[in-house]
Every structure is written in C-alpha cells, then in structure tokens.
Amino acid sequence: MGGQEVKQLEDCTVANALGTWVFSVAGALLAIPVGIKRKSLGPLVFFGTTGTMLDIIMGITQCEREHAERQAKLSEAQNSTTNASFSETGAELSSLSETRAEYSSFSETGSESST
Numbered sequence: 865m866g867g868q869e870v871k872q873l874e875d876c877t878v879a880n881a882l883g884t885w886v887f888s889v890a891g892a893l894l895a896i897p898v899g900i901k902r903k904s905l906g907p908l909v910f911f912g913t914t915g916t917m918l919d920i921i922m923g924i925t926q927c928e929r930e931h932a933e934r935q936a937k938l939s940e941a942q943n944s945t946t947n948a949s950f951s952e953t954g955a956e957l958s959s960l961s962e963t964r965a966e967y968s969s970f971s972e973t974g975s976e977s978s979t
Contacts, residue, residue: 876930887919887922888912891916891918894911895909896908
C-alpha cells in the first residue's frame with residue numbers, strides 16, 4: 865500500500881508540475897522585450913528558467929496540499945471507524961456486565977436457598 869501511495873503522489877506531482885505553464889509563459893513574454901533591448905539571450909534564459917521553476921514549485925505545493933487533505937480525510941475516517949467499534953465494544957461489555965450481575969445475583973440467591 866505504501867508503494868502505491870508513493871506512486872500516486874509521484875503521478876500527482878508530475879501532473880501538477882507539467883499542468884501549470886502560466887509562469888513559464890509570463891517569464892518568456894517578459895524576457896523577449898528585455899532581451900531585444902539588451903541584445904542578449906541572457907534574460908530569456910533567466911526569466912524562462914525562473915518561470916519554469918515557479919511552475920514546478922506551485923505544482924508540487926498544490927499536490928502536497930491535496931495529499932495532506934486526503935491523508936486528513938483518511939485519518940478522520942479511521943478515527944470514526946475506531947470510535948464506532950469502541951462504542952460497539954462498550955455496548956457488548958455493558959451487556960456482559962449485566963449478564964454477569966444477573967448470574968451473580970442468581971448464584972447468590974441459589975446458594976442462600978440451599979443453606
């Protein structure tokens with residue numbers, strides 16, 4: 865199960881990192897006029913890579929947030945299941961203690977009548 869969870873997290877990270885392109889395009893659009901003015905490809909390299917890195921970081925952050933929400937929901941579901949089983953166990957224990965009380969009262973009355 866742990867390997868499957870890592871695979872889902874990896875797939876989510878790749879999908880989110882490749883699914884965002886806003887900062888890459890913005891970096892390229894900003895770099896073109898600056899590069900023309902300076903007559904250099906340096907701004908294109910700088911703004912293009914910076915935009916790409918921002919897209920990747922935003923995608924990974926989104927994926928981590930989704931993963932944390934999923935883990936919180938799973939934990940909450942497990943806690944509610946555990947609480948439900950504890951309440952069922954408590955009901956069983958209370959019925960057992962009632963049965964024990966009835967048995968002890970029966971055995972006390974039975975022993976009193978035999979003496």
